[in-house]
Amino acid sequence: MATETTTVSTISSAKRKAWVGTITRILKYTLLRGATMLVTVVIGVYLTILIANMGGYVDEIMRGSIRESIGMRLANDEEYRRMDPEARTEFFEAEIANEEKRLGLDRPFLLRSLGFLWDGLTLNLGRALFMTSDTGSKEVRLIILDRLGPTLLMMGTSQLLLFFISIYLALILSRKYGSFVDRLVIALSPTSSAPGWFYGIFLILLFAAVLQILPFGGMIGTPPPENSFEYALDVLKHLILPVLALIISAIFVSIYNWRTFFLIFSSEDYVEMARAKGLPDREIEQRYILRPTLPTIITAFSLNLLFLISGAPIIETIFIWPGLGRALYTAVGLYDTPVIVASAIIFAYLLAITVFILDFVYALVDPRVKVGGGSRKA
Amino acid sequence: MDALRNTFKEIRRYPGAIIGLAIIILLIIAAIVVVFALPYDEAIRLWRGGEDVWYRNPKSVPPAWTNIFSRKDLPPSMALTAEDETVEKTREVNAEAGTVDIFYNFTIDYPYDDFPQELVFYFDGIYQEKSPFADIYWVMPDGNEIRVASLGIEKTQSLYFSQESKLQRRLGDIAPNIGLFVIPDSAPPQVMQGTYQVRVEGIGFEPESDIQAEFVLYGLVHGVAGTDHLRRDLSVALLWGIPVALSFGLVAAVGTTVLTMIFAAMGVWFGGVVDEVIQRLTEINLVLPYLSILVMIGTFYSKSIWVLLGATVLLGIFGGGIKTYRANFLQIKESMYIEAAEAYGAKSSRIIFRYLIPRIIPLLIPGLVISIPGFVFLEAGLAVLGLGDPTLPTWGKIINDARQEGALYRGLYYWILQPAGFLFITSLAFAMLGYSLDRIFNPRLRGL
Numbered sequence: 036m037a038t039e040t041t042t043v044s045t046i047s048s049a050k051r052k053a054w055v056g057t058i059t060r061i062l063k064y065t066l067l068r069g070a071t072m073l074v075t076v077v078i079g080v081y082l083t084i085l086i087a088n089m090g091g092y093v094d095e096i097m098r099g100s101i102r103e104s105i106g107m108r109l110a111n112d113e114e115y116r117r118m119d120p121e122a123r124t125e126f127f128e129a130e131i132a133n134e135e136k137r138l139g140l141d142r143p144f145l146l147r148s149l150g151f152l153w154d155g156l157t158l159n160l161g162r163a164l165f166m167t168s169d170t171g172s173k174e175v176r177l178i179i180l181d182r183l184g185p186t187l188l189m190m191g192t193s194q195l196l197l198f199f200i201s202i203y204l205a206l207i208l209s210r211k212y213g214s215f216v217d218r219l220v221i222a223l224s225p226t227s228s229a230p231g232w233f234y235g236i237f238l239i240l241l242f243a244a245v246l247q248i249l250p251f252g253g254m255i256g257t258p259p260p261e262n263s264f265e266y267a268l269d270v271l272k273h274l275i276l277p278v279l280a281l282i283i284s285a286i287f288v289s290i291y292n293w294r295t296f297f298l299i300f301s302s303e304d305y306v307e308m309a310r311a312k313g314l315p316d317r318e319i320e321q322r323y324i325l326r327p328t329l330p331t332i333i334t335a336f337s338l339n340l341l342f343l344i345s346g347a348p349i350i351e352t353i354f355i356w357p358g359l360g361r362a363l364y365t366a367v368g369l370y371d372t373p374v375i376v377a378s379a380i381i382f383a384y385l386l387a388i389t390v391f392i393l394d395f396v397y398a399l400v401d402p403r404v405k406v407g408g409g410s411r412k413a
Numbered sequence: 414m415d416a417l418r419n420t421f422k423e424i425r426r427y428p429g430a431i432i433g434l435a436i437i438i439l440l441i442i443a444a445i446v447v448v449f450a451l452p453y454d455e456a457i458r459l460w461r462g463g464e465d466v467w468y469r470n471p472k473s474v475p476p477a478w479t480n481i482f483s484r485k486d487l488p489p490s491m492a493l494t495a496e497d498e499t500v501e502k503t504r505e506v507n508a509e510a511g512t513v514d515i516f517y518n519f520t521i522d523y524p525y526d527d528f529p530q531e532l533v534f535y536f537d538g539i540y541q542e543k544s545p546f547a548d549i550y551w552v553m554p555d556g557n558e559i560r561v562a563s564l565g566i567e568k569t570q571s572l573y574f575s576q577e578s579k580l581q582r583r584l585g586d587i588a589p590n591i592g593l594f595v596i597p598d599s600a601p602p603q604v605m606q607g608t609y610q611v612r613v614e615g616i617g618f619e620p621e622s623d624i625q626a627e628f629v630l631y632g633l634v635h636g637v638a639g640t641d642h643l644r645r646d647l648s649v650a651l652l653w654g655i656p657v658a659l660s661f662g663l664v665a666a667v668g669t670t671v672l673t674m675i676f677a678a679m680g681v682w683f684g685g686v687v688d689e690v691i692q693r694l695t696e697i698n699l700v701l702p703y704l705s706i707l708v709m710i711g712t713f714y715s716k717s718i719w720v721l722l723g724a725t726v727l728l729g730i731f732g733g734g735i736k737t738y739r740a741n742f743l744q745i746k747e748s749m750y751i752e753a754a755e756a757y758g759a760k761s762s763r764i765i766f767r768y769l770i771p772r773i774i775p776l777l778i779p780g781l782v783i784s785i786p787g788f789v790f791l792e793a794g795l796a797v798l799g800l801g802d803p804t805l806p807t808w809g810k811i812i813n814d815a816r817q818e819g820a821l822y823r824g825l826y827y828w829i830l831q832p833a834g835f836l837f838i839t840s841l842a843f844a845m846l847g848y849s850l851d852r853i854f855n856p857r858l859r860g861l
Contacts, residue, residue: 386700
């Protein structure tokens, strides 16, 4: 009797120990990944800033435009015109120096880029040169935050729908291997070589121009509905085409890939065994096919998401969607450096956060990662 | 050689591969023909030459073949000069009066169902001091004669029928491009089909005087591809888009794949710090917003297609492919023959380039082919963002022009559908070939 209780308690304590061990390993892994991710983001953001400024190229453009605009302003200034030439030059140069100081152009580039890096990382993004947020503020952070929501809405909706639809259909297809629908999906998979914006053009042509049942673009009609329910409905209406475009551009190849993947796994011995035991299909799928393939599914999902996020500018431009990508596009047109850098940084952050979250989920579902501490991704 | 023959034998079993390959070969032949038949300078002249190259083309009209699908037979554009058979020109010197009579008769066969876009005369007057003078008459198939205008012919002189307000008043306040073709009192206005004549009766006041006249009827369809808002013939850009798209896609795909492979092989072979650095770079690359960076480079630095191509390749080196290659190289590195090579003292470069890389080339080809459409669309996408190469005519730039001119709102679908069709066929061909190759080279997928 006594011996039995001790065994039980040792077992439970061993279990608890293993549990605690797992948690510490996951924590350690997460911390380690978090730290490397941070370094990665810092380097990535710095590179982005360097490219954004092209080694001071943009500064030259800005200096030129400052000189021109001040010259224009002073040319219309009566008092300035009455000054003697020497005082005039002096005043002119002083005005330019003042303006350059306001825009932070007087510091050397390296110093400024480091300052920019710190500001960028802390999201203290300063003030835009030309653009304004929806509320009329010049605060870059507000401009970016205005645009973040729509981008996440579009990308999130399309990506989640795509993910679940394609996995669900792939499971069905892997059961009906060789059927007509199966071969049809294989035949259609090359259509995914065209990106979302390309299908977007066709969808706009069909549903907006010819059938005239859905809007050409934008996120909300004009004037926007007062009622919040109608507002949501209107946004939904504007969301249909871009989301559909993104889904069409990826659906066939992802169904095809998952189906092939599941087929390879369902020919494993342990799946045959489960079938021989007479387990229902659903259980076989969930326990013997989906569970061991989860890490791979997550990796593919994350890579796809990253690809999609960085591709946002084009689809947002096509659908006039007021997101980050379009903000970048507008800022580039205006040479609004702070906004360009800020939106590139936000993109870098979004990508990094995605990688980090998926790494964490990955650690949860892949038993090998738990054992290895800092083991590498497959 | 045997392996190659076997591959071809395999390819024959996949219809997708055959179709894809056939389209690719056609496109490559087309690209070569285009580059030779329409040399770069000529294409640039036709695309960016300015008004004097395109003035005979109508504005924003669909291609002529759309007539097959439409119930109405739309008029094509016609440009007639004295050299054409349907144009008569006589010039008689009247020695007594010291004048010259110049007479033109343009005969136009008009069996179409819709009115033209615009009618214009382009004149060149030849004189020393006193410019010649001309009366222009329009004769309808029913014999009705209408005076169009009377005007002095300067050295270069154009006559836009739409701007002749007197003519419009004479026609009962109907725009001349309609009024000169309409069956009287028909509602809705109907075209009087038949043979029209335009007469130019000119008189020169110097013995050497002459008038060169060109009559242009701007139709509602034009050429094989239609025109854009600047009257440019779209076929130039559609044709030149082939070599541009193919070379961008191929160079980017091959460049990225080869460089990625070399870096992956070096990482695996040298291991340690090199491997670590390459792995970290891959992670940083994952976080870099590549499209934003390309947009920035295009805006701040250069829109040249080759600069963007270089940036694309650089950003692609440490892309997702490097992990797959690395895993393959890690396996190959353990092979006996590599050990043997090491044993006889082969240099690292020899092992990497002669023993490691050739082994994974079969694995790499499908991926390379599949990646080509992505790059073709990347170029088009950049053009859609307004970052197309400023000189080269490309498919993406047509789509961008069309979007900016609101082609979809205005129902000018041909403008977007043609370049889009080319893009789609090209990408589909490479994708079909790529997926089939994937199944051929990847034994695990065979039969699936």
